[in-house]
Amino acid sequence: MPRRFRIAHYWGVHLSGWELIGFGDTGWGDEIALGLLVTISLSLATLPVGLFIGFMIALAKQSSEKSLRIAADIYTTIFRGLPELLTIFMVYFGLQIGISNIARAIGFESGVEINAFLAGMIALALVFSSYSSEVLLSAFRAIPQGQYEGGYALGMGRAQTMFKIILPQLIRIALPGLGNLWMILIKDTALISVIGLADIMRQTGIAARVTKEAFLFFGIACMLFLVLAVLSSIVFSRIEKAAKRAEQR
Amino acid sequence: MTIVNQEMLPELPPPPALARKWSGQRIAGTTLMTIWIVSAALMVAWLFTAWNPEFMQRYAPRYLNGLMVTLELVGKSIVLGAIISLPLAFMRMSSNSVLSMIAYAYVYFFRGTPLIAQLFLIYYGFGSFRTELEAIGLWGFFRDAWNCALFAFTLNTAAYQAEILRGALESVPKGQWEGGRALGLNDITIFRKIIMPQAMIVALRPYGNEIILMIKGSAIVAIVTVFDLMGETRRAYSRTFDFQTYIYAAILYLIIVEALRNIWNRLEARLTRHLKR
Numbered sequence: 001m002p003r004r005f006r007i008a009h010y011w012g013v014h015l016s017g018w019e020l021i022g023f024g025d026t027g028w029g030d031e032i033a034l035g036l037l038v039t040i041s042l043s044l045a046t047l048p049v050g051l052f053i054g055f056m057i058a059l060a061k062q063s064s065e066k067s068l069r070i071a072a073d074i075y076t077t078i079f080r081g082l083p084e085l086l087t088i089f090m091v092y093f094g095l096q097i098g099i100s101n102i103a104r105a106i107g108f109e110s111g112v113e114i115n116a117f118l119a120g121m122i123a124l125a126l127v128f129s130s131y132s133s134e135v136l137l138s139a140f141r142a143i144p145q146g147q148y149e150g151g152y153a154l155g156m157g158r159a160q161t162m163f164k165i166i167l168p169q170l171i172r173i174a175l176p177g178l179g180n181l182w183m184i185l186i187k188d189t190a191l192i193s194v195i196g197l198a199d200i201m202r203q204t205g206i207a208a209r210v211t212k213e214a215f216l217f218f219g220i221a222c223m224l225f226l227v228l229a230v231l232s233s234i235v236f237s238r239i240e241k242a243a244k245r246a247e248q249r
Numbered sequence: 250m251t252i253v254n255q256e257m258l259p260e261l262p263p264p265p266a267l268a269r270k271w272s273g274q275r276i277a278g279t280t281l282m283t284i285w286i287v288s289a290a291l292m293v294a295w296l297f298t299a300w301n302p303e304f305m306q307r308y309a310p311r312y313l314n315g316l317m318v319t320l321e322l323v324g325k326s327i328v329l330g331a332i333i334s335l336p337l338a339f340m341r342m343s344s345n346s347v348l349s350m351i352a353y354a355y356v357y358f359f360r361g362t363p364l365i366a367q368l369f370l371i372y373y374g375f376g377s378f379r380t381e382l383e384a385i386g387l388w389g390f391f392r393d394a395w396n397c398a399l400f401a402f403t404l405n406t407a408a409y410q411a412e413i414l415r416g417a418l419e420s421v422p423k424g425q426w427e428g429g430r431a432l433g434l435n436d437i438t439i440f441r442k443i444i445m446p447q448a449m450i451v452a453l454r455p456y457g458n459e460i461i462l463m464i465k466g467s468a469i470v471a472i473v474t475v476f477d478l479m480g481e482t483r484r485a486y487s488r489t490f491d492f493q494t495y496i497y498a499a500i501l502y503l504i505i506v507e508a509l510r511n512i513w514n515r516l517e518a519r520l521t522r523h524l525k526r
Contacts, residue, residue, distance in 0.1 A: 067281070222362040
């Protein structure tokens with residue numbers, strides 16, 4: 001709690017809305033800004049992990065090997081079917097129980113505290129990867145077989161064909177879908193506040209409870225998410241334009 | 250005249266099947282499937298050993314109750330949202346720029362912010378306007394968490410459904426309107442009998458996805474003390490500290506979502522059978 005706010009609160013001094021959200025001692029501005037930073041870093045940390053797993057799952061789904069396809073389908077069925085909140089709780093409590101059991105087996109008796117950021121990152125990566133695998137799979141299907149054959153005809157290996165020929169086209173096709181998933185990812189980070197991560201939702205929630213100005217602070221939370229959405233859409237349209245520059249004549 | 254030898258060679262057995270090679274993909278697939286099967290077997294075995302008749306007797310009815318709460322909440326908000334989405338979609342498509350801006354802002358707000366933030370804004374935030382709400386007699390409505398959840402979900406799904414509806418209506422070619430007018434039909438009849446049926450086929454799949462998203466999203470009402478499936482699960486876990494509470498919830502959610510997905514696929518196949526050649 002900001003120091004001067006505490007004093008003002010104690011003396012019954014009413015602070016105006018602007019003082020409440022200001023930075024420094026009087027307001028909650030710096031606390032909320034910290035929450036914003038946590039939200040952004042969680043989304044940015046989850047993105048590469050989720051994309052990588054999603055890419056692997058997409059490759060597995062279009063494999064000629066049936067067992068690999070079924071294994072990948074089970075993965076997406078589970079993590080697309082479970083509510084995100086349930087996935088978060090299961091990862092958080094599951095990790096906690098699992099690790100404390102292992103710790104007890106080794107001989108430690110102290111309670112184990114799981115890092116909310118890490119648990120949230122794992123849970124969101126599971127969800128993000130199962131959705132992104134679908135986007136990437138449909139992008140894979142949009143690339144004609146001749147592109148692979150062209151690569152092999154030039155004497156490239158499988159990996160080289162994938163990275164030099166397929167992937168650049170894949171990204172271009174998958175970008176709009178991945179942009180939507182990124183927006184969903186940002187919104188899903190708000191759920192991690194329930195396991196105690198000090199993100200936007202939690203920080204504004206604390207401010208709301210202490211100041212009794214719930215509408216003001218949750219309104220601020222909504223506005224911050226809107227700003228993130230607008231910024232992301234600007235960045236994504238730039239990236240899409242850059243990815244499409246080869247198509248323009 | 251030559252005598253053709255009628256005797257034919259005895260039938261040979263088919264050539265032996267080529268042995269499938271243990272490629273990297275096959276190894277990976279077999280390993281992953283083994284992991285899935287072993288972990289599923291372990292889970293089932295664990296659920297059997299941890300089987301507790303007392304726990305079941307106590308919590309099974311509560312889980313079912315919670316499931317009904319979830320389905321009721323989602324069902325009501327989807328229907329109410331569909332009603333609100335209709336004028337919203339028309340405002341969005343309107344040539345009046347003020348109307349379309351208002352609808353656009355509404356849709357952007359509800360699609361751009363997390364559902365949990367919207368729920369908190371209504372459940373906790375409307376408490377800031379208690380005196381005003383009491384003056385117009387709505388405080389009784391917004392004091393209840395269930396009503397707030399229904400209100401928030403309805404507004405949220407209305408925004409998504411308005412976009413689905415708009416996309417579907419715009420996918421119907423203009424010529425369909427013109428054809429209707431050439432037949433001397435009035436606009437309402439054209440909309441009901443010609444445009445809507447074609448638009449609904451386009452909208453069917455997104456609507457199904459929206460219902461599934463709402464079922465999954467509805468889990469957050471547990472945080473504002475509504476005892477839906479997630480809320481009952483959390484209550485059971487906080488009393489027993491038994492992880493199987495979450496496993497059963499996960500199984501129930503997966504069953505609903507998969508059932509809905511299959512029903513929707515059948516429905517779509519049935520409704521679009523005239524488009525198949």
